[in-house]
Amino acid sequence: MPFANIKVPQAALSKAQKEEIVHRVTNMFVDYLSEAARPHTMVLIEEVPDGGYGRADEIFVIPEPYRAKE
Structure with missing residues (x-):
């Protein structure tokens, strides 16, 4: 079973954007593994x-302009 785990900042993506990511990642696996992979593909966002995340000793907080507008 193909499995993709994608981590994003909370509130960075709208529901529609998440749905698009699931669709695109599923299609990518199908492109590589064949159509038989589609019903078994799991995409976790x-x-x-x-x-809860950081880089180079800096903790990140997503700026308001980058938050998804539902």
């Missing part, structure tokens, strides 16, 4: 809360 995890939202990481503000302050």
Whole structure:
């Protein structure tokens, strides 16, 4: 079973954007593995809360302009 785990900042993507990512990633697996992979493909989009990730000793908080507008 193909499995993709995508982590994004909380509130960065709208529901429609998440649906599009699931569709595109599923299609990518089908392109590589054949149509037989479609019903077995799992795409997990995890939202990481503000302050739950960082780089180079800096904790990230997503700026308001980058938050998804539902």
